[in-house]
Amino acid sequence: MSGPARVTHASTRAAVLDLVRAAGMISRVGLVNATGLTGGTISTVVRGLIDEGLVAETGHAESTGGKRRVMLQLNHFARYAVGVHLDEARITYVLTNLGGAVVARISRAGCGEAEDSGVIERMAREVDALIDSVGVERDRILGLGLVSARPAEHLGFGQALERATGLPVVLDNDATAAAIGEHWSGGVGATSTFAALYLGTGIGAGVVLGGTTYRGPSGHAGEIGHTCLDVDGPECRCGAKGCLEVLAGPAAVVTQARADRALSRAAGLVGGRTRAAAPVAADFAAISRAARRGNARALALLERSARYLAVGARTLANVLDLEVLVLTGPSFAIAGSVYLPVLRAELDRAFIARDAHPVSVRLSPSAASASAIGAAAIVLQSELVPRQAGLRLPDDLAADEPPVFVR
Amino acid sequence: MSGPARVTHASTRAAVLDLVRAAGMISRVGLVNATGLTGGTISTVVRGLIDEGLVAETGHAESTGGKRRVMLQLNHFARYAVGVHLDEARITYVLTNLGGAVVARISRAGCGEAEDSGVIERMAREVDALIDSVGVERDRILGLGLVSARPAEHLGFGQALERATGLPVVLDNDATAAAIGEHWSGGVGATSTFAALYLGTGIGAGVVLGGTTYRGPSGHAGEIGHTCLDVDGPECRCGAKGCLEVLAGPAAVVTQARADRALSRAAGLVGGRTRAAAPVAADFAAISRAARRGNARALALLERSARYLAVGARTLANVLDLEVLVLTGPSFAIAGSVYLPVLRAELDRAFIARDAHPVSVRLSPSAASASAIGAAAIVLQSELVPRQAGLRLPDDLAADEPPVFVR
């Protein structure tokens, strides 16, 4: 053993780093207990992480009868990540540090649906401006997370952005990103099972099961907006009737409010009959403000929406056996105080496994920009805690086999 | 390297064995391609499995220009497992081989809720009779799977049965067992995401995500029976209104049928007003027979139930991004032909991710005893393909840390 520091297995390094992040502060002995690895291994792995600058020693714990434990913490400013949320109406950029804390933010009016090269160049310039505004060296930025409601439609967009910015780009769903952001920021436990209920213009959910993000085979897991709450309800664009989104989504709330002349005037709704995203978001905000000012009809509309959403959330919690439900996204940022108690009450009252454990319902502390923060967290996770590749298990085993069997 | 056969890492051995099982028949080269391991490693692992008698060489594939591949198969009769399903009304015992095929079966009237020692002794005798009936040596039986609707209530029961039979006992939920049984028997792909919709007296679902069983933190995942389909519907014992189970469960179908004098007479219903499990199951079977004979009212009742169930199944598929839905359990064994087309149509029409992939809906070939078979499959899986323990990630990191932080 004459060489320098020994390189450790990637997944072990990642697991230890993830534990340091999740714990906030932990000692080597704590890591031994948490991982089941021996002290020697932890010693080597931690030395590697300290050499890379990812982890730092930050003081001592009180003695428990012998030598004091040296406490370890993530070096939050060792690396950074860019998160970009492509909304229908806005583009939000954030730069976060290793801890998922926002160190810079830009928000611009959206590009609509145009994907021409001008948009790419504009975005690359804005990412540059974001980075320059805090003077972070380029090589300490791990990558760029690009999230939207339909990431599959932005594959080429992501590649172009990768070329234009020189940063590795990862794509994902905005609701999934929000969930990963909550997980990374440490609000929920390391191995907990939770969903991030994302309320923007539509309704979605990001799902983390036992600490692992669940996206589903085609990335559509957590599609809660088309949960049926009334088999004879109004028709939905999905082909079914009485979907949660049609009954209680922000767009539905806004449509109902616009039909109410008095409320429209009192709240100052601007949208007319349009279903475009920007006016819907603006009008939903206006309705929420009216409710806060004490407008009973606005409050009633929101509470009706909350009751439906609570029933949908209960279905989600029942199916997934959730421990935690985090409310996030721009609409919850505005109207969360109306929704939160209604969802809490419903899950306390009728969650099927409530005898085994409660479902803790919380409002995200950063609901307004959860997806952009989550986009950055996806980069942090994919670069620092890659899921162990392990064994590839292809769907089609027969393809590897010669077609005909003899004797 | 003078020693005998080298022992291989447990999880690799398990992964290879699982691939052999899932593929049915595969060569060493096929395993190399499927796992990403090298030929040398596969050679060693396969030799070990052959030495243990778990795998056998069973002929050759046609040549692709060089040496023919030696085909490997699970040695189905190398080991056995006992599966026991504690229903409310019946106890079903099966003995299966490694492939999950039933080699012996016993069914007895249930024990009700009594858990006295007499029941344990009777069950131990019946397990003995099951094993003796096919003359399998005791040491080739891996263990006993005991499944029921509420496994948490049978912990002591399981321990007693372990002592009485001398076999290791594992407990699980009956719907989860059914899903594992389908997975083990190879009807669905090795890495597929699917649910087993279990229709007994109630409604449940077992969930397998990307080839891994998902139980949820308290074992309640897949609780689909209390999905709300009508926020103003009839009250349910769970505390909510309009639950799928109340609207469309077999018990609800039977209640509706009993209220129909003409149908009661035509179908020969026996249950009166009781909601006990055995009469409900009998009357549900009678209604199904009447529907098959052409009784329009019986058929209408079942189709109404199927339409509700289809909507609930769609919600499940949407939330989990399912690829496959297997219909199983005693009630689907009887009335599956009515339910299957209705569920298929609903998922073809309104599954939200249908542009990405369809949901394949199938009737289990062994729906009637799916849970008992699955109970045996759980034993096979837990003994032969234990999930890699990997790193323990405790929920409460702080507990391992001294309480006070200094400087």
Added chain:
DNA sequence: TTTCTTTGTTTAGTAACTGAAGAATCCTCG
């Protein structure tokens, strides 16, 4: 001071893989 407890490091040993060489088997074609 001495002794004990606890934390963290070092080091030899080992399990489980990889990579490369070689043996075995089968096909093709002169």
Added chain:
DNA sequence: CGAGGATTCTTCAGTTACTAAACAAAGAAA
């Protein structure tokens, strides 16, 4: 039939990432 190429499977030295155990360091207790 036999040479030569293709493919499959085995063998084995080398590498990696761990463990176990001895050791060193730091504080508490006496």
